Amino acid sequence: MKRIPVAMLILGWLAGCTTPTVSEAKQQAHERWYRTRANIVYGVAMEHFKVGQLDRAQAKAMEALALDDTYPEARLLLGKIHIEQERFQLAIAELTQLRETFPQSAEVHYLLGVAQEKAGLLDDALVSYRRCQALDGSNMPAVIAAAEVLVGQGQIREAQLYVESYVSVADGEVGVFELAGRLAMMQNDYAKAAERYQQACDLDTANLAYLESLAKTQFFAGRYEEAAENLKMLLASADYTPGTWVYTMLGDCDMAMDRPRQAQDAYYKATEASPESAGAWVNLAKPALLLKDWARAILAARRALALDPTMLDATLLLGYALLLDGQTDGSLSVLAEAGKQHPDSAELQCLLGRAHAAAGNAAEAMRCYAAALRITPDHPVAKELLAAAGTQAMR
DSSP states (O other): OOOOOOOHHHHHHHHHHHHHOOHHHHHHHHHHHHHHHHHHHHHHHHHHHHOOOHHHHHHHHHHHHHOOOHHHHHHHHEEEHHHHHHHHHHHHHHHHHHHOOEEEEEEEHHHHHHHHTTTTTTTHHHHHHHHHHOOTTTTTHHHHHHHHHHTTOOOOHHHHHHHHTTGGGGGTTTHHHHHHHHHHHHTTTTHHHHHHHHHHHHHHHHHHHHHHHHHHHHHHTTTTHHHHHHHHHHHOOOTTOOOOOHHHHHHHHHHHHOOHHHHHHHHHHHHHHOTTHHHHHHHHHHHHHTTOOHHHHHHHHHHHHHHOOOOOHHHHHHHHHHTTOHHHHHHHHHHHHHHHTTTOOOOHHHHHHHHHHHHHHHHHHHHHHHHHHHHHHOOOOHHHHHHHHHHHOOO
């Protein structure tokens, strides 16, 4: 009997451990065929998804998973499709399963956060977004999304601090600066908001919404010259349709910088844009008073009162303009009638007193000043007028 060397036996045994059997080879070939088919079907699904054919994309993604249920790209695509179709619970199910298989995938955590946020699961979404950002420090959309969730939870200050901690590494991610500006604005931190919106504008010079926000924050920060310049840039843009507020804010800037004539021009534009706005006509009356254009002030104030007969500011402006124009009786009539509608206005009583004084009725003037002090005991103008009236009476 021929003896087989031990070495040959060992080699034969090793070969048997590493070389697949015929059936195993067939199984592997079968799996490769299914994976190849799944790849082809997935490619078709992606083409449908790119052009917005979501139902067809879903059908093909599910077909790819039927061919290979471990195919991660198809499951990820299915999660995206469910999000687009607002089937958030289905998206969560798909993406949660995928997260268990690929716990280090930042994209999976981000999309899961999107689905959870849309489903109202804000705490879960915040965890997912933060996990995404921890896995990929350059993922600024995850930072923005996490901050938006904090805002949705009413944690404005926390959201602001969170976004500010990433501003230094945001580079060209304009959305981070826009959100930082918006959050600062919500916190009434106008100087910081203006700084962040300026950075957003520098990164995206064509974005007029950023320029709008920059102008607003500069205005509220008291930087009227800069705000006015940016408002003028908006108005000069052919692609911009201004709201009434743009002209009003520009006028307010000019008034703050003691430029009543420029303010009058801006406010006039506001009345053209919104002729039904009583406030716009009141604004127009203010620079007219400074320019001693009593007729224009009277006309604008009357127009405001025609639109809103109860508007106190319009009444005060009309009464004051009539008084300055020498129409004392008209001023008394307007202010006395308004006193019935606004019995708690110290300013109205002061002005009515001035009108009585101009008409030579010192006693009525003093009564009005005293009434103003009863309404507002520390009212400085009422004190001054009452003291002056008292001095005059003793002469």
